[in-house]
Amino acid sequence: MWIFDIETLAFLAVNLAAIRxxxxxxxxxxxxxxxxxxxxxxxxxxxxxxxxxxxxxxYAGTWVHLTRGGGQIVVDISTEDIVFRGRQARxxxxxxxxxxRKVEARIDDEARMLAQVNDAVLGLDVExxxxxWNAAAERLFGIAVDDAxxxxxxxxxxxxxxxxxxxxxxxxxxxxTGRWRGDNLVVTRYGRELxxxxxxxxxxxxxxxxxxxxxxxxDVTSQKSTENALRESERRFSAAFEQAAVGVALVSTNGRFxxxxxxxxxxxxxxxxxxxxxHFADLTHPDDVxxxxxxxxxxxxxxxxxxxxxxxxxxxxxxxxxxQLRSSVVGPAxxxxxxxxxxxEDISQRxxxxxxxxxxxxxxxxxxxxxxxxxxxxxxxxGVIRWNDAAAQAFGVESRMVLAKPLRxxxxxxxxxxxxxxxxxAISGERSIDCDVPYFRPDGSGGMLSLVINPSRGDSGECxxxxxxxxxxxxxxxxxxxxxxxxxxxxxxxxAAGVAHEINTPVQFVGDNLVFLRDAxxxxxxxxxxxxxxxxxxxxxxxxSMAELERxxxxxxxxxxxxxxxxxxxxxxxxIAAIVAAMKRFTHxxxxxxxxxxINRELENTLVLATNEYKYTADVATxxxxxxxxxVCVVGEINQVFLNLIVNAAQAIAGATxxxxxGTITISTRxxxxxxxxxxxxxxxxxxxxxxxxxxxxxxxxxxxxSGTGQGLHxxxxxxxxxxxxxQFESEVGAGTTFIVRLPIAGL
Numbered sequence: 109m110w111i112f113d114i115e116t117l118a119f120l121a122v123n124l125a126a127i128r129x130x131x132x133x134x135x136x137x138x139x140x141x142x143x144x145x146x147x148x149x150x151x152x153x154x155x156x157x158x159x160x161x162x163x164x165x166x167y168a169g170t171w172v173h174l175t176r177g178g179g180q181i182v183v184d185i186s187t188e189d190i191v192f193r194g195r196q197a198r199x200x201x202x203x204x205x206x207x208x209r210k211v212e213a214r215i216d217d218e219a220r221m222l223a224q225v226n227d228a229v230l231g232l233d234v235e236x237x238x239x240x241w242n243a244a245a246e247r248l249f250g251i252a253v254d255d256a257x258x259x260x261x262x263x264x265x266x267x268x269x270x271x272x273x274x275x276x277x278x279x280x281x282x283x284x285t286g287r288w289r290g291d292n293l294v295v296t297r298y299g300r301e302l303x304x305x306x307x308x309x310x311x312x313x314x315x316x317x318x319x320x321x322x323x324x325x326x327d328v329t330s331q332k333s334t335e336n337a338l339r340e341s342e343r344r345f346s347a348a349f350e351q352a353a354v355g356v357a358l359v360s361t362n363g364r365f366x367x368x369x370x371x372x373x374x375x376x377x378x379x380x381x382x383x384x385x386x387h388f389a390d391l392t393h394p395d396d397v398x399x400x401x402x403x404x405x406x407x408x409x410x411x412x413x414x415x416x417x418x419x420x421x422x423x424x425x426x427x428x429x430x431x432q433l434r435s436s437v438v439g440p441a442x443x444x445x446x447x448x449x450x451x452x453e454d455i456s457q458r459x460x461x462x463x464x465x466x467x468x469x470x471x472x473x474x475x476x477x478x479x480x481x482x483x484x485x486x487x488x489x490x491g492v493i494r495w496n497d498a499a500a501q502a503f504g505v506e507s508r509m510v511l512a513k514p515l516r517x518x519x520x521x522x523x524x525x526x527x528x529x530x531x532x533x534a535i536s537g538e539r540s541i542d543c544d545v546p547y548f549r550p551d552g553s554g555g556m557l558s559l560v561i562n563p564s565r566g567d568s569g570e571c572x573x574x575x576x577x578x579x580x581x582x583x584x585x586x587x588x589x590x591x592x593x594x595x596x597x598x599x600x601x602x603x604a605a606g607v608a609h610e611i612n613t614p615v616q617f618v619g620d621n622l623v624f625l626r627d628a629x630x631x632x633x634x635x636x637x638x639x640x641x642x643x644x645x646x647x648x649x650x651x652x653s654m655a656e657l658e659r660x661x662x663x664x665x666x667x668x669x670x671x672x673x674x675x676x677x678x679x680x681x682x683x684i685a686a687i688v689a690a691m692k693r694f695t696h697x698x699x700x701x702x703x704x705x706x707i708n709r710e711l712e713n714t715l716v717l718a719t720n721e722y723k724y725t726a727d728v729a730t731x732x733x734x735x736x737x738x739x740v741c742v743v744g745e746i747n748q749v750f751l752n753l754i755v756n757a758a759q760a761i762a763g764a765t766x767x768x769x770x771g772t773i774t775i776s777t778r779x780x781x782x783x784x785x786x787x788x789x790x791x792x793x794x795x796x797x798x799x800x801x802x803x804x805x806x807x808x809x810x811x812x813x814x815s816g817t818g819q820g821l822h823x824x825x826x827x828x829x830x831x832x833x834x835x836q837f838e839s840e841v842g843a844g845t846t847f848i849v850r851l852p853i854a855g856l
Contacts, residue, residue, distance in 0.1 A: 504550030740855025760792030
């Protein structure tokens, strides 16, 4: 800012900003006029402007000024007439717009250049609306600039990214790196189909916020092989070289850089002049030098005309950068290349993303291998592509032995037909299907697998294979059957308890009546005996009639047998009462609470209930220790163990002694330290050596389906284990088996 005299044009005052900007001191300014800071060619125009401005109180315009060092600056000025120290003066505000004018000029030059290039250059805002549309874009799409600007690009042409996956990758790369290069298929509004090679660069403001993007699109629909196509390509190259979104270099056959663009300099951190004095090997990572030299040699010798590779360059700061390098021979004839044209794209971000993906895949593989669920992946050709550790353990086959093989060839011992049918249903129905399949473990034992088949389909609906998940549910199914059996037994127990209660009442009054009849008959018997003794004293026909009546009624026999019958009836009622009492105790609603139980008494009650199982096939001998201490346990569960062992012993004897021969079941108890030992020994056939390792497994049985389910011993061992005891056996083929139960006296 300064003030000058309107008449003399002399400076009257200047501020510090003017002093710093123009380079003159204050005294130098005050000794000058405004004509002194104008180029000589402008002074005439200055006089005219001052003369014209005297008719107006203010003035604005753009002028060229001189600085003290002789340089020129462009300024926008605005003036206002004032009175300064009694003189007519003018206050001037000057703004240096030199840089702005240069930028405008550069923009104009670039606009002229863009108008001349043969690639379609599009300016797009953040909503993909066109802000710039060069002449090449008009020619390519057949849409005038006025019809394009302000409209969304997708309204002007039908775009395809050559697949949804490519679109997502392109948008992701544009968001992450600010640039994308790839192919598009477009259909113009006139129905013309074009194959474009596109390069998109995101534009941001000074705060790094997206403001749009610039897209350079090249029509590669038909590659021309004629000289015209080569010349056109050269023109496009010369126009787009510096604005390319990738690094581009011309390299001599001896490996020296002839020409590089700014993008390549940005990638490597060198100035162009620094690049021109270097060999490409100087910038190549040591591990990649040999391969790079060999590829360059082969191109120079005409063995190959192009090659593409990923390699590492060493930046000026010593760090390395991953690049995608595509190099081609440019020369007049094969074998006499003049130079190589090399396109270099920074793929460091992609490499980081690839590394992250590989790490994620590795982590996923570790997780899938670690899960306890069996997981088998099968591709669309039927070959196994995934086989986790759980599958290897369940089937005894390592993954390396089954990969790429059909599922049927993987040595899985299950129902192949059932599995194949389930897979076919899942694939045809395009939904998950589950089923239970029996199988054999590597040790030969049987089990049950719960399978889930999940079909996999691609974007176009084609089958890509399926995923098979399986869990060994042998124990679960066993528990489910046990629960069902327990529920049934609970219902039967409730009924039995009710029946026992109902029987108990009539048994009591029948027993009371038998006692009455026994006592009454004893009295009658005494009277009858007295009557019989008096017959001799009566004499005559009456005595004869009484004697005949006594013979006819067999009085002597009745007097002898009726007391025996009453005694036997009383014994039978006592037996019924004992059975009813045992049933009431055995079927009493049980809780999981522990009680101190008399093991001998519980065995006696169980024998009463199991009488029907053994009375026709075996005799029972008991050897109960009189000093056996009470055992703290869940009484109902322990009774279940005793019942299972007694029934098993009876059934073993019945199967080994056909034809009416009876066996013996011997039950003994004794104290063994801090535990009680119960032995149930039978004289059955014994357990075959081949079966001894499997008798406690669920569903294993040598009996017919009508005689057992293979759950009794499995359940019994589970109960004893819960009581911190043990259930073992000793067996000799042809001599019998002894089951030994040990229960801690202190209980759970």
